[in-house]
Amino acid sequence: MTAPLTSLDRPNSYIGRSLPRPNAKRLLAGRGRYVSDLRLPRMLYAAFLRSPHAHAKIVSIRTDEARALEGVHLVATGADLAKICTPWTGTLDHFKGMTSAPQLPLPLDRVVWAGQAVVAVVAENRATAEDALELIEVDYEDLPIVVDIDVAREAGGPLVNPGTASNICFRSQIDSGKVDDAFAHAAHVVEEEITFGRHTAVTLEPRAIVADYDPAAGMLTVHHGTQTPYQFQDLYSRHYGIPEARVRVIATDIGGSFGMKLHVYHEDMAVVGLSILLGRPVKYVADRIESFVSDIHARDHRVRARMALDAKGEILAMDVLDLTAIGAFSTYPRTSVVEGNQVIRLIGAPYRFRNYRATLEVIFQNKVQTSQYRAVGHPIACAVTERMVDMAAVKLGLDPFAIRAQNVIPDDAYPQTSPTGYRFEALSHQACLKRLHELMNYEGLRAEQAELRKRGIYRGIGIATFVEITNPSPAFYGVGGARISSQDGAIVSLTPSGEVRCLISVTEQGQGTEAIISQIVADQLGLAQEHVKVITGDTEVTPHGGATWACRGAGIGGETALQAARALKRNILEIAALILQEQPSALDIVDGDVVDAGTRNQRMPIAEIARIAYFRSDTLPPGTQAQLTVSHHFAPQGYPFAFTNGVQGCSLEVDVDTGLIKLLKHFIVEDCGRVINPMLVDEQLRGGIVQGLGAALLEECRYSETGQLVNGSLADYLVPMPMEMPDIVIAHVETPTADTELGAKGVGEAGTAAASACVLNAVNDALAPFGAAVNSIPITPTKVLKALKRF
Amino acid sequence: MDFEETAVKARAFSYFRAATIDQALDAHARAGDDARFIAGGQSLVPALSLRLQAPRLLIDITHIAELRGIGREGAYLRIGALTRHCEMLTEPLIAEFAPLLHAAAPFVAHPAIRNRGTFGGSVALADPASEFPAMTLALDAEIEIAGASGRRRVRADEFFIDLFETALQPGELITAIYVPLFKADQRFVFDELARRRGDYALVGCGMLATFASDRIDDIRISFFSVGNRPTRAKAAEAALIGFGLDAEHIAAAQAALAGDLAPPENDEVPPAMRLHLARVLLGRLLGRLGEGA
Ligand SMILES: Cc1cc2nc3c(=O)[nH]c(=O)nc-3n(C[C@H](O)[C@H](O)[C@H](O)COP(=O)(O)OP(=O)(O)OC[C@H]3O[C@@H](n4cnc5c(N)ncnc54)[C@H](O)[C@@H]3O)c2cc1C
Secondary structure: OOOOOOHHHOOOOOOOOOOOOOOHHHHHOOOOOEHHHOOOOOOEEEEEEEOOOOOEEEEEEEOHHHHHOOOEEEEEOHHHHHOOOOOEOOOOOOOOOOOOOOEOOOOOOEEOOOOOEEEEEEEOOHHHHHHHHOOOEEEEEEOOOOOOHHHHHOOOOOOOOOOOOOOEEEEEEEEOOOHHHHHHOOOEEEEEEEEEEEEEOOOOOOOEEEEEEEOOOOEEEEEEOOOOHHHHHHHHHHHHOOOHHHEEEEOOEOOOOOOHHHOOOHHHHHHHHHHHHHOOOEEEEOOHHHHHHHOOEEEEEEEEEEEEEOOOOOEEEEEEEEEEEOOOOOOOOOOOOHHHHHHHHHOOOOEOOOEEEEEEEEEOOOOOOEOOOOOOOHHHHHHHHHHHHHHHHHHHOOOHHHHHHHHEOOOOOOOEEOOOOOEEOOOOHHHHHHHHHHHOOHHHHHHHHHHHHOOOOEEEEEEEEEEEEEOOOOOOOHHHOOOOOOOEEEEEEEOOOOOEEEEEOOOOOOOOHHHHHHHHHHHHHOOOHHHEEEEOOEOOOOOOOOOOOOOOHHHHHHHHHHHHHHHHHHHHHHHHHHHHOOOHHHEEEEOOEEEEOOOOOEEEEHHHHHHHHHHOHHHOOOOOOOOOEEEEEEOOOOOOOEEEEEEEEEEEEEOOOOOOEEEEEEEEEEEOEOOOOHHHHHHHHHHHHHHHHHHHHOOOOOEOOOOOEOOOOOOOOOOOOHHHOOEEEEEEOOOOOOOOOOOEOOOOOHHHHHHHHHHHHHHHHHHHHHOOOOOEEOOOHHHHHHHOOOO | OOOOOOOOOOOOOEEEEOOOHHHHHHHHHHHHHHEEEEOOOOOHHHHHHOOOOOOOEEEEOOOOHHHOOEEEEOOEEEEEOOOEHHHHHHOHHHHHHOHHHHHHHHHOOOHHHHOOOEHHHHHHHOOOOOHHHHHHHHOOOEEEEEEOOEEEEEEHHHHEEEOOEEOOOOOOEEEEEEEEOOOOOEEEEEEEEOOOOOOOOOEEEEEEEEEEOOEEEEEEEEEEOOOOOOEEOHHHHHHHOOOEOOHHHHHHHHHHHHHHOOOOOOOOOOHHHHHHHHHHHHHHHHHHHHOOO
8 A cells, every 4th residue: 555645755855854964974973073172273271260169259369370380371360351351241121120240251359159260271281271270379258158049039138249239130020910809719729839940951062162363364263162153253253342254153063052052151251362362272171060060050940829710620810929040140141031031921821811920030149140041941831830730630620631621722712812922823732632642541541550559659640731932033132132133044055066055044053953954955946955065153154143042943044044945946947947948937946957847847957057157158148147146034023933832741650668750651742833854853852851851850950058069060960861761752733833934933942841840740640649749840859758758 | 292182181190000919019109198009990080080189190000910800719709809890790700609799780880880990999999889898798708908018808897997998008909809609598689779770879788698497597788878888787687687587577677777877968868868768778678588589
């Protein structure tokens, strides 16, 4: 039996097809070009002396001995770099009233977290630089430390920034309806306080940078392991006073990023300054401990939430307070309040209720900064909402699927606006719930759970619906004054041999950006994918654009490529029409050949058109100028964000004597609109889920009372490993966005968004027979045993 | 200089490869406190990279033939100090005569580390969270030490003194560990509770029991990750000797643990929780031991 033909059966139909990433083989063969591997002639190495104190005054710094050490080229303090670098402030205008202290590469007179870089040494090699660090003496005078969030909020308590009125960075409130009224008349109210620990990205390759300032040309080249080369080109230019066109940022292969590598780090800014001071390339690669104490952390929220329901289980209202502590500064240039802002705006998003009130308070403390990391705010919003829904279901005696099916926005009710002002074009909660129910064999799992409970085995089943923000417009950063682009650019050329090169502003971090761009270009132009070469990540070569953040590569970058490819195709067919004496509309391109649009009969290879246009333009009609390079920019219009949705489910087992949790199986039904490459989409979901499961059970940056990170190594900070990870079963629903021709939305954060919520619900389901509950992520054995009162 | 300049961060040191025990002891004596023996390097190298240790001289002992090999010597199995963790899994003599070490080995780190880490290094380091040092206690093993004053054998019971402190004097070398041969009337069990496979355990335990029909004639129970050093649960042992492994005596042994273990304060695992986990683990292991293990 043969399956019916689909659009995938026509030649060059790459959109919707599972294809391996063309760059995977190169990376697997060890041919990656990571910044960590880079060695330039005359290159020197930087190392940083770090503050042992969470908050202290710098009284004096003695560097003579370090300077005298053989092999040391430069010892620089905050004052040295302040002479050439202007300060930065991590605020955005649309977050009204937010404050943050100005920052410099290295501090002048005060350290504000343990691990902050204080003095830089540049030497012939890293070991010598580290030797020199041991010879530097810094005298500190302790200042009161703000670690705990409650202490930070106390009136008259110690201040992170002496001289300010409080430790509050930002406050925000949403009040969309008659919340008090709804609670007063509700048949049922559930209430809980849920805490979310700090965790961090733990990329395989740590942060890495090589800054190379050429004083003769007045040119700065920075090889930077970042997701956003254009943003850094702009920042290095403005803070070091070098014209933008003379700053080149090259971001080639990068060993993981997850949002962590799009922020300004003090060391990275310092390294640029060190190279300018020396006129030589300077390299810095964070080691693992440095990564733990200086990479951004994420989460760290405490959310108090209430939900009101009527007697039938209809959600009426939610009321939440989110307190989040972000470290000593707000991160530049994207700030540290976006996560909290997204938490309060995404809570309740899948559901129909209209009455919503939320307060967000963002607080300074003496720890490293938090900022955007994969699924910004989503896991918190999702866990809070979905825990409330499960608590309500228990209270009302409803099944978790039933209460969700009853309350989600129906699939036929779009467009919709959420009580927090988010506009949803089209989501598919009902379809996803229905699909998940079958996919996980829900009835079967429940029967098995009941059977095993009789034998003292406690399994839990959890589900969590979610909404994800993707394809952001300038509403995200641009309106706040940040020079962070939400558009992308592509330059597509037909080469003289009839192949295609695509230079595009979205970047590749291993997720397959280059793969899907080549699929889209090949599909739209009508040629084999291997004849499309995609080039990314070099501000000197690729056009300016947003690059990679917030799930935008496929949705925005993909649309840019699609439109650029279509424009090039028009130009190719115009020349072909002249040569073949046809109307362009009568022609098409299939598999690298110009064909008759109607009959598909081959007319001539596009390589022949390229040959004529490049080498025998004399044979074209007079006045013809072949345009075989096309540049195109695309900025999202219409909806400010393309929301996606989905639902996750999991099954796990709690050992009620040890508190250890075994994940048995994880499920996701996801709707990211048009799926360009199903294999890559599934990889994104799996990777995202694993990161979410790490957050749920293992990952936490733990601090002592004196503000010291106590588990800054991979022996103590637990990341998810294969042995503990369950099989992940994936299904899709496709609701393309009508805002673009491509119809793709983002998918990179969907897995992380709901995985921890799912586990939280499942653990509480498992603990239900004991009347015990956990309300804190990560769910450690300690928390489980405490809930069970086992010690 | 042709190493990757960014990767090497340890302080500079000299390196000496010893061919014999005497050479190694000699080199150490001449360098004074500023030398370290290096075996598998799986604990020492991270410490050097972190600059937690910065000796002037590393003495490589991995080429000393006398520290290698596994063989029977009378009532003992002699396990050379350089025996690697992975060999505990593959050597038939270990499986036959020291099966408790064979059972513990899969829980020690991951294959890459087991391929290099050595038994002698693990015992010398005496990490209280390590599997093998604790198992030498359960096995009533003897540690053979070579030093300036010659050779001596120290019982495991006397070897582990305090946190990373042992009967080894500075400059002394562990040459071998002697384990009494496993006998037909003996049974053993081993297990640990860890959040991830291969991690240092929250609590771990191994034991070796000699049975007279269904009654316990003798038992040695050893815990790790419960305090400053590997710890024998002598009160629990006493609660079991002379009895069968029934629910009542298992409960008595679990209760007795309070007298054996005093877990330290810890920000993540409070002492009371660790004691609870030790009891749970002990109960499960004794259950398995009763079933024949
Ligand atoms: C990621 C990771 C995970 C790990 N997980 C575990 C685990 O789960 N369980 C566990 O038990 N271990 C674990 N280890 C440690 C590992 O087992 C080490 O191999 C072991 O602790 C030390 O053995 P070594 O041969 O590597 O010693 P080295 O690192 O070479 O030396 C360690 C110390 O012992 C001294 N020394 C070595 N040999 C002798 C000798 N013959 N006589 C006197 N002194 C000597 C050295 O001078 C040094 O001070 C882990 C290590 C790593 C890197």
